[in-house]
Amino acid sequence: MKQLVAIVCVGLVGFANAQSTSKDVEVYERYENGELVEQRQSATENGKPIENFDFEEMKRKMLAKSAEMDTKLKEMEARMKERSAKMSLDMDKRMKQMEQRMADMEKRSEEMHQRLDQRMKEVESQSEEKANAQPKQTPLPQEEPVQMKNTGNLKFT
Structure with missing residues (x-):
């Protein structure tokens, strides 16, 4: 329980310090016929006016x-x-x-x-x-292949 309280406290302190701050400077100038008639400057920090701000x-x-x-x-x-x-x-x-x-x-x-x-x-x-150095050989005569004649007397047993 004490640890939880310590963690919450550290978290809150860190959250408070981690908040961003902003400074805004506004310059208001009013001209009439090309001449500066009025000039105002204001500065705020986190929405609150800053006193004695050196512009x-x-x-x-x-x-x-x-x-x-x-x-x-x-x-x-x-x-x-x-x-x-x-x-x-x-x-x-x-x-x-x-x-x-x-x-x-x-x-x-x-x-x-x-x-x-x-x-x-x-x-x-x-x-x-x-090819030129070797003598040309004449081919040997080829024999005709044997042709079988069908005599019709063949019987298979």
């Missing part, structure tokens, strides 16, 4: 924060351009390597075809030489 300091902080964000944005853009350029160079390098490999493969294929053609010609010329 000039807030403007300086906002400008500093904006400048910091702009420099970070420019740095990020520069890094992205650098990475993009590096990736482009890497891709170009890989493409050149692939093209070189393809050219080498085509060259090897062509050389292989030439060797194969040359080898086929050599085999052909060797077979012609063998």
Whole structure:
């Protein structure tokens, strides 16, 4: 029971501290015929007005924060351009390597075809030489196959 109470207390304290706070600054300006007639500024924190709020300091902080964000944005853009350029160079390098490999493969294929053609010609010329070197043999006369004549006197028992 004590543990449950302790857990509930810790939870409530954490919940109370975890509540978000908000500060709102409102600037009201009224112009007539292009001239500033009225200007009011108000600041609230969690819906309650803040007394003695320094609007000039807030403007300086906002400008500093904006400048910091702009420099970070420019740095990020520069890094992205650098990475993009590096990736482009890497891709170009890989493409050149692939093209070189393809050219080498085509060259090897062509050389292989030439060797194969040359080898086929050599085999052909060797077979012609063998055919020319051997005397031609006359084929032996063939005997006619034996024909059976049906006499009709065959009986199976």
